[in-house]
Amino acid sequence: MVNNSSTDFVISLKYNHLSQQFTKYFGVILYIVCFFGTMMNVLTFMQRTYHRRACSLYLLVASICDLIHLNFGPLSNILQYGFDYDWTINSNAFCKLKSYIVFVFTVLSATLTTIAGADRYVLSSRKTARWKLSTRSIALRCILVSIVFWIVFAIPVIFCSIRLNHSSHNEQLICSNSSQQISCLLLQIIYTCIFNGFLPPLVMLYFGILTCTNARHLRRRTLSGSARIRQINYQLTLMLILQTIKSSFASLPFSVFNCYLLITLNVKKSPLYQAKENLANQVVYLLFWSNYTSFFVYVYSSDIFRCQCLRAIKQLTCRFYRGQQRQLYYHRSALRYLTANASIIEEKYKPSQILQSAYNKSLPS
Numbered sequence: 357m358v359n360n361s362s363t364d365f366v367i368s369l370k371y372n373h374l375s376q377q378f379t380k381y382f383g384v385i386l387y388i389v390c391f392f393g394t395m396m397n398v399l400t401f402m403q404r405t406y407h408r409r410a411c412s413l414y415l416l417v418a419s420i421c422d423l424i425h426l427n428f429g430p431l432s433n434i435l436q437y438g439f440d441y442d443w444t445i446n447s448n449a450f451c452k453l454k455s456y457i458v459f460v461f462t463v464l465s466a467t468l469t470t471i472a473g474a475d476r477y478v479l480s481s482r483k484t485a486r487w488k489l490s491t492r493s494i495a496l497r498c499i500l501v502s503i504v505f506w507i508v509f510a511i512p513v514i515f516c517s518i519r520l521n522h523s524s525h526n527e528q529l530i531c532s533n534s535s536q537q538i539s540c541l542l543l544q545i546i547y548t549c550i551f552n553g554f555l556p557p558l559v560m561l562y563f564g565i566l567t568c569t570n571a572r573h574l575r576r577r578t579l580s581g582s583a584r585i586r587q588i589n590y591q592l593t594l595m596l597i598l599q600t601i602k603s604s605f606a607s608l609p610f611s612v613f614n615c616y617l618l619i620t621l622n623v624k625k626s627p628l629y630q631a632k633e634n635l636a637n638q639v640v641y642l643l644f645w646s647n648y649t650s651f652f653v654y655v656y657s658s659d660i661f662r663c664q665c666l667r668a669i670k671q672l673t674c675r676f677y678r679g680q681q682r683q684l685y686y687h688r689s690a691l692r693y694l695t696a697n698a699s700i701i702e703e704k705y706k707p708s709q710i711l712q713s714a715y716n717k718s719l720p721s
Contacts, residue, residue: 360434364628378635383638384438386430386645390645394422396668397415401416403664409494410492411472411490412489414468417499422465430645433641451518463551464503469560470563474563476563478567494688517532526689541618544614548614553611561600561604588660600705612641619710
């Protein structure tokens with residue numbers, strides 16, 4: 357028994373080390389890729405081509421939410437499990453604030469992406485009366501209502517987020533929901549497994565299937581203006597359908613594993629079993645991050661998005677180059693100004709002659 361327990365302990369340490377190395381290296385690479393893609397999404401959807409479309413406005417705000425969440429959730433996870441550092445464990449206030457921000461912006465991004473899928477379905481419908489729902493003014497109202505709703509509805513997350521020792525990771529102090537109280541357990545089920553788990557990808561799949569049945573009508577529509585506008589609408593629809601498929605594969609394993617953890621919460625587990633669970637948790641959590649690689653799906657599925665992305669990069673590069681040129685111009689202007697003033701002073705006051713005469717007077721006669 358002693359040999360078996362010591363062997364299990366050694367193997368559990370290897371699993372924990374593997375989990376740490378996996379998070380440290382693969383997590384950092386994935387974070388850089390997701391951060392770059394999310395930034396490019398924001399810059400691209402800010403282009404004039406997408407200004408008047410409700411769908412692109414939903415995706416723009418969702419990308420901003422992803423950008424904020426990346427720097428509070430995944431980055432904190434990398435520091436915590438990959439480098440044994442987490443600023444949120446310094447106090448309960450930081451822990452509660454981080455948990456609240458992570459949940460709000462994660463579920464808000466999923467909500468807006470789901471509404472964007474519904475918007476594509478509305479625009480692909482044969483009933484022209486529904487097309488009036490796909491306007492920028494209605495999109496702004498939906499975004500505002502979603503933000504206010506989740507800011508208020510997520511308040512209970514603050515009260516259930518505490519600092520606790522991670523039993524499967526060398527009793528490391530982490531910030532999480534302990535789910536020991538019934539209210540916090542229900543909160544974890546409703547918020548993590550439903551709102552931030554099964555519900556968004558399933559609703560997106562539903563609207564994606566409905567949109568696919570109507571997608572062929574997008575090419576035939578002549579009421580919506582020029583051929584370019586029809587092409588933009590069609591490609592936005594294709595982008596969201598592919599994003600829905602990718603999001604389903606990324607989110608559903610994470611949701612299933614969270615449900616498994618809640619079901620087996622009170623089951624006594626060995627350190628080796630907990631170490632295996634910790635490794636599996638990190639794998640499905642990093643897989644969940646692939647939701648933030650939508651940029652590459654958009655680039656693959658839309659040539660208009662690719663063109664707008666290149667235009668955004670050129671604009672950013674030109675602004676940076678112009679800023680450098682402007683600074684160089686200011687430096688040169690300041691140098692000319694100082695040189696001109698020095699010439700005027702030399703011409704008017706002749707300081708070198710004054711110093712020479714003062715020196716000559718100081719000499720003994």
